[in-house]
Amino acid sequence: MGRSHIDFRSLAARACALVLAVAVFMTGIGIRHLEAAGLPLIRDTEIEQLLRDYATPVFRAAGLRPDGVNVYIINAPTINAFVSGGQRVFIHTGLITECETPNEVIGVLAHETGHIAGGHLTRMQRQLDKASTAAIVGMLLGVATMVGAGLSGQGELARGGQGLMLGGQSLAERNLLSYARAQESSADQAAVKYLTATKQSAKGMIDLFEKLSNQSLASSVAIDPYVLSHPMPLDRVRNLEINARKSPYFDTPDDPALLARHRMVQAKLTGFLGSPQRVYQKYPTSDTSPPARYARSIVAFRTGDTRAAMVEIDALLQAQPKNPYFWELKGQALLEGGSPKQAIAPLRKAVELMPRADLTRVMLAQAMLSTEDPGLVDSAQQLLLRAKRTEADSPDLHAQLALSYARKNNIPMADLETAEVALLTGDYDLAKQKAKRSMAAFKRGTPEWIRANDILNVKTEDS
Incomplete structure (x- = not known):
């Protein structure tokens, strides 16, 4: 897809496709390591904000600080979500595109x-510590393969998952799986509690689980329920529904405004991730709804037809002139279409309408620097330094900062920012080379010297 607002930081292979809500217990592993392991993460202001609006009331009902929980988006078509250490929630794009309602x-x-x-990650880690690490890893991989294959109807792959588990079905392992199923049931009941507390229905959970149950019914009947990490689908739906129907909010419908945003995000993901054929099948030119125009505008500039993209985007802006995401998309289409100077005004408008959108600031700075106008370098750099408060782990931000410092002939800072890019993308040799070079130019003890020294002393698998 190339560089775009939906920004892929994908390294190595695609992420494994897992069943809905398979909790991957990776306590203490950093995001950089998860990316290096093959998780293709997506960054997008609009999608992230929608998920944040979905999750914030739930986090508060659970007694969690919303700003203390990070939600990440993985480019994978499967209906899945999982958690890892450090209060991180990972959502597959397939969960968003396949769910009919918020x-x-x-x-x-x-x-x-x-x-x-519920502290399940810590408790599971204790259980893992009781068993052979190698055996458990093999078992969990087998379970993920079997359950994922079961939901997709791939019997051969399910048998392959059983092969991964050969020799791994000891009593200790079965006890661990039983413990995991209990945690899943506990999380289901907790979810109903949080939804009730926020005056929302659990019907969506049940509808989704029923959908998955119907898809997996034929393949799951041959799976031993004692080697599954989750309760069997039909049992899970039955237990969940009994509890959910007790809520006075069970029949509460979705907020129409939230549903409209959900449809727009689905269209955006389809436009960016789908083939042109799929986009036009789902959103034919006869469909003039906002989601359809959104998807078609995206696929148009993705395939090099900036003019067609502008027609659709301008129609969207005429109907909703204060929608920041439409202005952002217009700026992106112009920038990637080779017109960075024309991209500045719509991107400035987007930042004006959503002042906290630091990802958009990075794109605006890129447009400014791409014009090669020396008079715009200072403004671009200020935008990037402001965005750095929330986007310090963005390789794109550091790459643009490196360019801005180079344009001002500040080579030590350009080297330091290049070292940051290399560190974030896993090129540790280059990171240390650039850090060492920049460090020699900084006064000992300054923030820049300390940062360069930190990069120089990063421990890698080879060190």
Whole structure:
């Protein structure tokens, strides 16, 4: 897809496709390591804000600080979500595109919140510590393969998962799986509690689980329930529904405004991730709804037709002139279409309409620097330094900062920012080379010297 607002930081291979809400217990592993392991993360202001709006009431109901829980988006078509150490929730794009209503996604977020609030990661780690690490890793990989294959109807792959588990079904391992199933049931019940507290329905969770149950019914009947990390689908739906129907908010519908935003985000993901054929099948030119125009405008500039993209985007802006995401998209289409100077005005408008959108600031700075106008370098650099407060782990931000410092002939700072890019993208040799070079130019003890020294002393697998 190239560089775009939906920004892929994908390294190595694609992430494994797992079943809904498989909790991957990776306590203490940093995001940089998760990316290096093959998780293709997506960054997008609009999608992240929608998920944040979905999750914030649930986090508060669970007694968690919303700003203390990070939600990440993984480019994977499967219906799945999971949690890892450090209060992190990972959402697959397939969960967003395949769920018909916000309530379904919110239900999954509530379930994952139940894992975090219940301290399940720490408790599972203790259980893992009791067993052979090698055997458990093999077993968990087998379970993930089997359950994922079961939901997709791939019997051969499911048998392959069983092969991964050969020799791994000891009593200790079965006890661990039983413990994991209990945690999943606990998270389901916690989710109902949080949804009730926020006056939302758990019906979306049930609808989604029923959908998955119907898809997996034929393949799951042959799977031993005692080697699954989750309760069997039909049992899970039955137990969940009994509890959920007790809520006075069970029949509460989705907020129409939230549903409209959900549809727009689905269209955005389809436009960026789908083939042109799929986009036009789902959103034909006869469809003039905002989601359809959104998807078509994205696929147009993705395929090099900036003029067609402008027609669709301008129609969207005419109907909603204060929608920041439309201004942002217009700026992106112009920037990637080779017109950075024309991209500045719409991107400035987007930042004006959503002043906290630091990802958009990075794009605006890139447009300014791409014009090669010396008079715009200072403004671009100030935008990047402001965005650095929230986007310090963005390779794009550091790359643009390196360019801005180079344009001002500040080579030590350009080297330091290049070292940051190399560190974030896993090129540790280059990171240390650039850090060492920049460090020689800084006064000992200054923030820049300390940062360069930190990069120089980063421990890697080879060190």
